[in-house]
Amino acid sequence: MTRTATQDLVLDDARIAELAQQLRVDAVRAAAAAGSGHPTSSMSAAELVAVLLARHLRYAFDQPDHPGNDHLIFSKGHASPLLYAAYKAAGAITDEELLTFRKLGSRLEGHPTPRLPWVEVATGSLGQGLPIGVGVALAGKRLAQLPYRTWVLCGDSELAEGSMWEAFEHAGIEGLDNLTAILDINRLGQRGPTRHGWDLDAYARRIRAFGWNTVQIDGHDVDSVDEAMDTARTTRGMPTAIIARTRKGRGVVAVEDREGMHGKPVPDPGEAIRELGGVRNLRVRVQRPQETERPRYGGAPQAPLPRYGVGDAVATRTAFGEALTVLGTRRGDVVTLDGEVGDSTRAELFAKEHPERYIECYIAEQQLVAAAVGVRACGWTPYAATFAAFLTRAHDFLRMASIGRADLNVVGSHAGVSIGEDGPSQMALEDLAMLRALHGSTVLYPCDANQTARLVAAMADRPGISYLRTTRGETPVIYGPDEEFPVGGCKVLRSHPEDQVTLIGAGVTAHQALAAHDQLVADGVRARVIDLYSVKPVDTQTLREAAALTGRFVTVEDHRPEGGLADAVLESFGNGHAMPLLTRLAVHTVPGSATPAEQLHAAGIDADAIAAAARKLVAS
């Protein structure tokens, strides 16, 4: 892949300059047709994309899943008109489709999403494309040995996001020479000048300090851009950042380098198109990818999941680590990522057995989830683990992953007050609310080791974001190793035809509900007990049956009262189904430090509190 290899392409420098103008014109036309969009943010990067497309990108638009394809990610997703104009120039979409931009039903959304076959990940929340690109590059360099390159177009405003620096650090340390960040330094953010304006050195100093090669260029000079991309392709041992000085709205006087021109069509599109030399229909022949084999994952599908004896005390986090390790043996596509807490999440068990498929992300939860999204985009099956509390750090990445329909497995340990002495900063009390509210998510919360093992395996093939919530402390094994736990199901642990109340828990509170049941029996109160291990989707039928029989529910969760178990239960009674009377036990205070048992008691979610609530509800 030296310069010589690209010289027999059709476009000379002058024609590439023409192509850049075409991209500008098409961005202007698309936004004008839509009545909204970001043409000026597209125009600054026109030469960058034109040169990339014509001379450096290797991509089969007719085979978007070709394993040798380069990856092109618009981290500045708002420059979507430029991306779509490039698709047109490559012959992937028609001019007619280009002009459906931002209209109801169009694939050409305001910000790119995988509704388009050539878009792998959703962008538009700034600061995500490069972190995800690191995952893509890691997959190509470390997980499989594939010859593709990853090109990420970044804006200057998004360089203020800490997530970009997590990505620079991760890529620098891993020496990802198959990754190029193309920085479109157009000086103007949404509301005015960026912090560093055209001080390219300011960016270069920072990025070099993180172990990258940097090249500073005039981003409108075709030859300089070409040379910089050559450098990026031939630099070994480190990723390259092409830091390009550009002008926002370049080529149209009414908007070029002017404030107040962000995120709107140019004022006079006809005049702008004339200024840019009119509509063109250049067609660029993008280089084909190298022929290459799709990775063969292999594995030993019969490797047995761990089995735990009923009555043993095992932490669900430990069962997670042990089951994941076996899953990694069964399936060569399973990759584990962790945020430097693998000894706590137990992801380290996987790391010991499958070091080649373990990615240590250190304490950088945004990068953790972004790398998982990138790895997934290349076909792997990632599990990303950290303390559940710290997944809040990656909330926006999870949100964007759900928009991008990423199939992602996320594991949060140390849930709830039951962690004990470490105190509230380490307790996940909002994670169920966060994960449930993501579109298409699955939320699982096991209470014993055998259940955990089954759910870990079940997650692997679920579409969308699947979340497993694990517990720090040991809990007794209550299910046999051959019991099945379908996603969307629940377990009725205690039942009697004359039950007066239903106790619903999950994780640690399932055990408290069982203990409460025994207290209530002694008082002559009959309580049904449900283990709601599948918090989303929830077992509507079983809950409705329990409501029809008992009419009274006590829900108990090691979580804030909002957005968790109780709300999941109540969703079963939407659309006109009569609801049971409900008492909701949850964590209403800010806990301090205390033992796990003291914490459950203080929060009012232990067996005593459940039994008391049930007695009161039955008497009401």
Add this chain to the structure above:
Amino acid sequence: MTRTATQDLVLDDARIAELAQQLRVDAVRAAAAAGSGHPTSSMSAAELVAVLLARHLRYAFDQPDHPGNDHLIFSKGHASPLLYAAYKAAGAITDEELLTFRKLGSRLEGHPTPRLPWVEVATGSLGQGLPIGVGVALAGKRLAQLPYRTWVLCGDSELAEGSMWEAFEHAGIEGLDNLTAILDINRLGQRGPTRHGWDLDAYARRIRAFGWNTVQIDGHDVDSVDEAMDTARTTRGMPTAIIARTRKGRGVVAVEDREGMHGKPVPDPGEAIRELGGVRNLRVRVQRPQETERPRYGGAPQAPLPRYGVGDAVATRTAFGEALTVLGTRRGDVVTLDGEVGDSTRAELFAKEHPERYIECYIAEQQLVAAAVGVRACGWTPYAATFAAFLTRAHDFLRMASIGRADLNVVGSHAGVSIGEDGPSQMALEDLAMLRALHGSTVLYPCDANQTARLVAAMADRPGISYLRTTRGETPVIYGPDEEFPVGGCKVLRSHPEDQVTLIGAGVTAHQALAAHDQLVADGVRARVIDLYSVKPVDTQTLREAAALTGRFVTVEDHRPEGGLADAVLESFGNGHAMPLLTRLAVHTVPGSATPAEQLHAAGIDADAIAAAARKLVAS
């Protein structure tokens, strides 16, 4: 504040070394008494804290609200035993209290929280102390001209967090020479070596690139530490990072620089204490702060809030900006922060009127919220604004702020699908779930401009985190400018003694519910309409009355079905109150691009959908 000023203090170098050993011994003792905790992470920084306490910190422990007090933040909050040992050495707590560490009811929690009067902000989620410290330093340098310094003790593991680099960038650009980051480079994270180990240059290169002064020292050499802190205090125009090479568990062979010794008591505390020279009871006299005036905020309390005419079309985001600007005139303590989208959130209106109290945080939402927390810790009343969707980026900071009982006003614009063409990446559809689940939060979602203005003013004095959700598009003004909107209330917009169903909306959906009401009237269906502008706390009484009368609710929200308006409504019926039949209209799909009206229709949350749901529910 030169070296001379500190020389008349009681402790010479040898005595400071003794003090450091005392801090170690007390950290070992506290963790041993607790049976958990992080003594080894404390021991590495003992000299750093001993020198700071004895020679550089100016702090009146008997007046924690003294405006001249320095600020000491443990960004590595898990080193709490060291902090508490320092409090003991300063005479702030007794040895008896030290040994209550991590026990039920103790103020000395596993990670520091403001339950202690000398702790301003909760830490323990890594990567937050320095970003907050930037806010504290900004308050001292820019908002008031106060002579205090801000000292932040950071760990090396947390330097992987992007939020730290947002903080380095913010502080560097602002030239915060009143801020010192003390980096305890002890080489070992939780599960093993950090990325850079003892490569102090790796850290120094990165931090210098962000505009900081750096000093590299042996962190166990009292004289070097002292000199570095002198340098930090005397360096002008830039913040200083003291990069200290240290050894985790320093002084106790069984744990010093050994892996696997994180976050647990030392194996043999008695032997460790002997090795460290035994228990000591040195008492250090911390320098008093400079006498200084508390800032006088001033303001024109009578400045009238903006008034809007009924029937006018005004975006609530615009009303927010206009009302906030007046609030800034009324109250000199109001500070506004924005993430480089002030033209969209309308925070720029405040910026134009009160530039001295406007903090531009660029696209760095973690730093945005952290700076607000820091500014608040100094007594100011901050409003932090960005797109509601991007507040997810700061979720962990909001979570920690709620643990720290910070009084914080947060404003999210561009909520829901009603933003239109920009598409899902820019739509907040999970924000109500996120904000409701925070402990002690207030969640407000106005539907018109007069309501917005009142709520903006009401937020200022609410305890805890108050969230205002605003809308991009214009909505008709339906309330008069003198109407009042108590937090925790709602407005019954349409009612009749024979109402058959209650329609509940807020923001854009309140208007859709009104339109649905009119459709239903034409069909002979009587519908009550409630504007639930206060989503948390929710008006339980009015909702129960409506349930008792109509028995049927249709909730409609521009948000995911989980964790938002419907769940808030159902919380009113906890603890055994009979629930109404409920149909929950919300955004169940991933939207694409389309006009606002098309979006509301496609999501099934427009007037037609509400009317259809109501008809069906009434017929059931």
